[in-house]
Amino acid sequence: MSSIPDTLARLEQTIAQRKGADPSSSYVAKLHSRGLPIIARKLGEEAVETVVAALAEDRDELVGEAADVMFHLLVLLSAKDVSLAEVMAELDRREGVSGLDEKASRPAE
Numbered sequence: 001m002s003s004i005p006d007t008l009a010r011l012e013q014t015i016a017q018r019k020g021a022d023p024s025s026s027y028v029a030k031l032h033s034r035g036l037p038i039i040a041r042k043l044g045e046e047a048v049e050t051v052v053a054a055l056a057e058d059r060d061e062l063v064g065e066a067a068d069v070m071f072h073l074l075v076l077l078s079a080k081d082v083s084l085a086e087v088m089a090e091l092d093r094r095e096g097v098s099g100l101d102e103k104a105s106r107p108a109e
């Protein structure tokens, strides 16, 4: 089984390489040629499909849809020139901080 960072790092590289390819031979290039709103909408659709698979108790479908979400998230980050390393650094920064404590420390609105 591949390690999680290796898989995502390889996929990030592949997406960067395919960005400028011929849209007729590359789905990544096709998404980029259609523009950010389409990429964002696609990510939203895949997120909804993931939720549906989870609620349907369909484990295999959930794994597939979760992979679609992660792939389309990486395409969106690539379109916005945000690296996976930046996202990982943000997760590292949050490590050990309870979500409940973080929320309680926010200034009152």
Ligand SMILES: N=c1c2ncn([C@@H]3O[C@H](COP(=O)(O)OP(=O)(O)OP(=O)(O)O)[C@@H](O)[C@H]3O)c2ncn1[C@@H]1O[C@H](COP(=O)(O)O)[C@@H](O)[C@H]1O
Residues within 6 Å of the ligand: 011, 014, 015, 018, 025, 026, 027, 028, 029, 042, 067, 068, 071
């Ligand atoms: N991981 C993926 C990956 N996951 C999902 N998909 C594609 O995402 C699309 C989403 O599927 P849907 O059925 O929801 O959408 P659709 O109806 O086909 O698409 P739309 O016409 O609605 O946009 C499908 O075409 C999937 O094949 C992916 N396409 C590519 N990759 C990776 O990206 C690499 C580069 O791909 P190309 O750019 O196509 O060479 C590949 O080698 C893979 O490693």
